[in-house]
Amino acid sequence: xxxxxxWRAALLTLAVMIGGIATGISGMGVSxxxxxxxxxxxxxxxxxxxxEQQPQHTLKLTLQFPREDLLIAAPQLAALGDAKPxxxxxxxxxxQLGDYLNQHLALSNDGxxxxxxxxxAHLTSTYQPQLGDYLLVVxxxxxxxxxxxxxxxxxxxxxxxxxxxNHRAEVEWQTPEGDTRLMxxxxxxxxxxxxxxxxxxxxxxxxKQE
Numbered sequence: 001x002x003x004x005x006x007w008r009a010a011l012l013t014l015a016v017m018i019g020g021i022a023t024g025i026s027g028m029g030v031s032x033x034x035x036x037x038x039x040x041x042x043x044x045x046x047x048x049x050x051x052e053q054q055p056q057h058t059l060k061l062t063l064q065f066p067r068e069d070l071l072i073a074a075p076q077l078a079a080l081g082d083a084k085p086x087x088x089x090x091x092x093x094x095x096q097l098g099d100y101l102n103q104h105l106a107l108s109n110d111g112x113x114x115x116x117x118x119x120x121a122h123l124t125s126t127y128q129p130q131l132g133d134y135l136l137v138v139x140x141x142x143x144x145x146x147x148x149x150x151x152x153x154x155x156x157x158x159x160x161x162x163x164x165x166n167h168r169a170e171v172e173w174q175t176p177e178g179d180t181r182l183m184x185x186x187x188x189x190x191x192x193x194x195x196x197x198x199x200x201x202x203x204x205x206x207x208k209q210e
Contacts, residue, residue: 043130043131044066044068044069044131044134045065045066045128046065046160046167046168046169046170047063047064047065047159047160047161047169047170048062048063048064048065048169048170048172049061049062049063049155049169049170049171049172050171050172050173050174050180051143051171051172051183051197051199051202052173052174053176053203054142057144057145057146057147058142058143058144059142059143059145060140060141061116061142062139062140062141063101063138063139063140063141063159064124064136064138064139065136065137065159065167066134066136066137067080067081067123067135067136067137068134069160070137070159070160072160072163072164073159073160073161073162073163073164073167074100074160074163076096076100077093077100079093079096080093080097080137083123085122085123085124085135086124086125087122087123088120088121088122089121089122089123093121094118094121097118097121097137097139098139100159101118101139101159102116104157104158104159104162105156105157105159106155106156106157107143107153107154107156108153108156108194109145109146109147109150109152109153109154112146114143114145114153115143116141116142116143117141117142117144118139118141119140119141119142120139120140121137121139121140122138123135123136123137124136124138149203150199151198151199151200152196152198152199152200153196153197153199154194154195154196154197155171155184155194155196155197156194156195157169157191157195158188158191158192161187161188162188165188167187168185169184169185169186169187169191170182170184170185171183171184171185171195173199173202173203175203181202183198183202184196184197
C-alpha cells in the first residue's frame with residue numbers, strides 16, 4: 001500500500017470538500033433560490049391568524065405568513081415570487097391562493113362547517129433585525145357564523161406546516177380597541193385534530209391588577 005504524505009492527504013480532503021459543495025450548489029440551481037428558501041424555512045416566523053368581530057353574524061379573519069415558506073410548501077404558487085408588495089394580487093393568482101388555503105383552513109361550530117370567503121390578498125414587506133427584509137402574504141377572510149357571538153370555534157389549519165414542519169401558527173383575538181389576545185399557538189402535530197378557540201374568554205376584559 002502506497003502512503004500519502006500529510007500535505008498530499010490534506011489536499012485530497014480539501015478537493016473532496018470543494019467538490020461536494022459545488023455539487024450541492026449545482027443541484028439547487030444557478031439562482032441559489034434553494035439556499036435562500038432552505039435557510040428561511042428554519043428562520044422566518046410562522047402563520048398569524050387574527051379574528052375580529054364584525055356585524056351580521058360575521059367574523060373577520062386576517063391570515064398571514066412568509067412568502068418564502070409558502071413557496072416551499074406550495075410550488076404551484078410560484079407566480080407569487082414575481083408579485084409586487086403593497087398592491088392587490090392579480091385575480092387569477094388570488095383565486096389560486098384561495099384554492100390552496102381552502103384545502104388547509106377550516107372552521108366549525110358544534111360540528112357545522114362555517115363558510116369562509118376570501119375577500120382580499122396582497123404582499124407586504126416587513127423587517128426584523130435578526131432576519132432582515134422579507135415579504136408576508138396577507139389574506140383577509142369573512143367567516144359566517146350561526147350565532148352573533150359564538151363562544152368557541154374549532155380551527156383546522158395546516159397551511160405551510162404540512163411541508164415546513166417547524167412552521168407554527170399563532171391565533172389571536174383583536175378587540176374593538178385594537179388590542180390582541182393570544183388564543184392558541186400550535187404546530188403541525190397538533191393541527192390534525194383541530195384547535196379549540198375560546199372566543200368567550202378572548203372577548204372578556206382582563207381584570208386589572210392593583
